[in-house]
Amino acid sequence: MTDISPHQDTPSQGGAPHGSNGHGNAPARLGYSPVADIPHKPRATDTDPKAARRAERQVATMFLLSMLFVVLFVVAYIAIDPTAVVYIPVLGAVGASNVALGFTMGMAILLVGTGAIQWAKKLMPDVEVVQDRHDMSSPKRASAEAEANYERGKEESGFARFRLIRRTLIGALVLFPIPLVVMLRDLWTPDEFTKGKSPADLLSTTLWAQGTRIISDGTYQGSHGGEDSGGEVAGEVEASEDSVAFRPIRPEDLPVGGLIAAIPADLPEVEELEGNFNARGKAAIILVRMEPDEIRSQQGEGWDYQGILAYSKICTHVGCPIALYEQRTHHLLCPCHQSTFDLADSGNVVFGPAARRMPQLPIGVDEEGFLVAMSDFQEPIGPSFWERG
Numbered sequence: 001m002t003d004i005s006p007h008q009d010t011p012s013q014g015g016a017p018h019g020s021n022g023h024g025n026a027p028a029r030l031g032y033s034p035v036a037d038i039p040h041k042p043r044a045t046d047t048d049p050k051a052a053r054r055a056e057r058q059v060a061t062m063f064l065l066s067m068l069f070v071v072l073f074v075v076a077y078i079a080i081d082p083t084a085v086v087y088i089p090v091l092g093a094v095g096a097s098n099v100a101l102g103f104t105m106g107m108a109i110l111l112v113g114t115g116a117i118q119w120a121k122k123l124m125p126d127v128e129v130v131q132d133r134h135d136m137s138s139p140k141r142a143s144a145e146a147e148a149n150y151e152r153g154k155e156e157s158g159f160a161r162f163r164l165i166r167r168t169l170i171g172a173l174v175l176f177p178i179p180l181v182v183m184l185r186d187l188w189t190p191d192e193f194t195k196g197k198s199p200a201d202l203l204s205t206t207l208w209a210q211g212t213r214i215i216s217d218g219t220y221q222g223s224h225g226g227e228d229s230g231g232e233v234a235g236e237v238e239a240s241e242d243s244v245a246f247r248p249i250r251p252e253d254l255p256v257g258g259l260i261a262a263i264p265a266d267l268p269e270v271e272e273l274e275g276n277f278n279a280r281g282k283a284a285i286i287l288v289r290m291e292p293d294e295i296r297s298q299q300g301e302g303w304d305y306q307g308i309l310a311y312s313k314i315c316t317h318v319g320c321p322i323a324l325y326e327q328r329t330h331h332l333l334c335p336c337h338q339s340t341f342d343l344a345d346s347g348n349v350v351f352g353p354a355a356r357r358m359p360q361l362p363i364g365v366d367e368e369g370f371l372v373a374m375s376d377f378q379e380p381i382g383p384s385f386w387e388r389g
């Protein structure tokens, strides 16, 4: 139907006839809005009973197909081996069960939704209605009363009359938040180790400096140089009985594929003086060794020593200490939330919630052949919010 005609009466509109403007002669039935007095183009299903029945069958078919897909979902869940794999172009090899369950559930939902839309578009009432917007302003009397209340308060308090009081009150209120800001300073109480350093300095520097010796971390015990079982995931290459605590490390102490937890040589003394582990929380590192040609990139040129790389031990997500190292892939895995860092590729994040790569410490050897740092870290260690702050 292509003719434009005034609305016809629509029973669902409660008898408000098309052609009445909804504002006057024919009030709308309770729960219905008045029909707008504008030209209306009826749909085929409004004028042709056959078209209406066809639309009804389409909608019902979609709902029936939706039921069928729900049944297929249950069948797929029971019948398909969860380990079976199918090849799908573009996606590659994917789990057959996942594909079947996803497809059937998706189709079931899609068909219910499409059927509902079709029902609304073709069979539900098709009318333009009018709904008046409510008056947004307050009644005049309420506005006048509020204004009078304000004037009475101003008059009775003398706010306008006592200029001195008004000005000093404003001054007092402006200064009031200052103590709250000043008290923030208590968050950082300088002691003999932190005096003269700003909080920013303290957060962005560690004990590492050029020439600082790297020593094995005395917080773990064991036998040195062991490979993990199966050679897949390496925990720390544990210090030998004769090299347990705080021992300087030579390059030959670390085999290819191994990992040693280490700290700066002056850390034990600093910890004893400070009586806390704050310095360790920033300076702890791991040393890993790989064949030099396996190193794809580093954070600075020549920051390794003969394939030995030093990285912070503190996860850049929320700061867990990490020492789970997979020798074959050179991935370092954080046990807390599974962030994974590729130590052969600048410590970049390859998986997990960490937003920032693992900071690398440049290393070399001193004249006695022990591993030393060549500088402090060049970027903040620990959780990423240091960087954003």
Ligand code: FES
Binding pocket: 315, 316, 317, 318, 319, 320, 334, 335, 336, 337, 338, 339, 352, 353, 354
């Ligand atoms: S602390 Fe390492 S992934 Fe969350």
